[in-house]
Amino acid sequence: MRLIQAFTATCLVLCNTSLWAQDANLKKTLAERLPSLPKIEEVSKTPMPGVFEIRVQGNEIFYTDAKGDFLIQGALIDTKQKRNLTEERNDKLSAIPFDSLPLKYAFTQVKGNGKRKLVVFADPNCGYCKRFERDLQKIDNVTIYHMMYPVLGEDSKVKSRNIACAKDRAKTWNDWMLQGIAPPAVACDNHNIDAIVEFGKKNRINGTPTLFVADGTRVPGAIEAAQIESLLNGVKP
Template sequence: MIPKRTLLLSILCAASLSACAQAPDAGDEGRDPAAAPAVEAIETTPGTPEDRARKAIESINPQIRIDSIAAAPLAGFREVIVNGQALYVSDDGKYLLQGSLFDVEAKKDVSQAGVAAVRRKLLAAVPDSERIVFAPANPKYTVTVFTDVECGYCRKLHQDIAEYNKRGIAIEYLAFPRMGLDTPDYREMVSVWCAPDRRKALTDAKDGKRVPTRSCENPVARHYELGQRVGLTGTPMIITEGGVQMPGYLPPDALLSALQQVDASSGAGAGG
């Protein structure tokens, strides 16, 4: 596991990996030169609550990445999704609230719907060719798992990969070298993603076996940036097709039960 960052630190670091983690130099072996895309600007109409919310957030960090601005479940506020977390800015741009927004009558956390929608959009942009997939023939559920080759719970999850598959759960791995970029952990994950048989290389790495050093154009740094953007605080991070984050590592039966509960509460079908 990796330590959970405070929300304020997440906000201040959201715009650039270089502010919070040591990024590899442009010439580093195995580094994808397109790994750090430019910050996408959110367009807002001047004078609107959305525009005032954007300006309020950007006053904290002018280069911050905002993924979504929309009406909040709380009257008089806009919901702003930053770094996989929901913030609430008053329509006049003066006040900012952080933390969960709980609907007492409905008895649910209403701050997660917007976050889940952003996660769905971001993960949908990751091509199948970048994922390392372990899946049954006809999966009932598919989850995205940000994984590291060294963390204990990541290894524990992978040891039971056949059991997840037996329960109809497909595991689609993305890379998250928890020690950061330009580290031995990062370079080993590059070697895994550059291997001719990624599934075997990932299994070997998680079993502590040596993986031959390789370099190629690879998505590891992009996945690392994406993990931060969707709010990763520890590995493995398990996300449903609907963008719902599971509460850390779950054994096969527990994950199946959690996915079924998500179905029951959302009514959106398997994996949603």
Template structure:
């Protein structure tokens, strides 16, 4: 699944470049049509002028592209305001990540909530990942810090693997939170099948560039790769909130 999605997006980008090269007077509708042909069934979330004259920002889920106003060129990468020393792309990507996560919906995640919530973190997790298990073994510490954890599944070995099947079984359990805790301890859980969001989680994590787990996404849309202790995470989130 992981390799497939990366290949899919890679091919799609080249396909879009070829399509844009054929346009002469690109506007929003022309760009939408090019995207429609390159990515069937996918519609851009927004097409807006960028900070640089002659370039448009195209947001598709958690992805952002730059397209020239004549439709000939497509760019990927960061736009830096040298004078302000600011990465203009990362801020837009952060917003796109949060929008994508909200589209998934909290009802399609497994949440561990503190009595009094100060912060929210989305965690892409693999049940069999060592550091994912370490993070979850300290869940009470995160809750004490007022951090709500919302889990999305990212079985690194892909669809149909043992980790993937465990994720499905956890989701289909009568008590998902208890089943997740049990699975992360390495205990055997009952195998179950039902309608589940695991594929959607996996696809979104891939689109966001997840290279490993756990991958944390803050409530402002910033990515923290890897395990972060509760006290340190609380400090990072407080500093982020102040900005």
């Protein structure tokens, strides 16, 4: 038994060493041949024999052979299971655990029983955000965490501050987004907008609206009411 255990342990060490060496060689080869390629952060096997995934800049994915002679950009499809493996991997890489989101900086709206959870990063001057808010009015039994995310200029920052400092932030937000009633000028020191923007930049939230649900799934862009329902019920839009 001890001999078998020792043999197994040795095999694991050799396998891990071999994989590490292969990863290092791939990184070195591709860096030398493609100087413009961003630094490779991770190399991992794919279900396709001889093809490896390389990850750069957080969640950008390429594929290569074992020697780094070829580089592929595009979707890897499992035809037997009818699965887009690249899309699934991107979803996993872009997800953020719900408890890691800066929920303490949000203002909330509770509709119905509020059991379902939705986080929305939005800019008050974003047309897509306004369209999304109209569809969001059709959704019930949800708690919405609104994150003020002014990325479209100085006026967005002013409006975000005025909304975040309002006595009734949810009403002020809805008045502006749904009816075009400009938020009154208000000043306060605890709007936390800078902290939200810092979090968003760190986690590559590059556009508005960007949505997150309870399992951490991220959905960029405005989606319609039926898609919002699917997302809240655990079905990807």
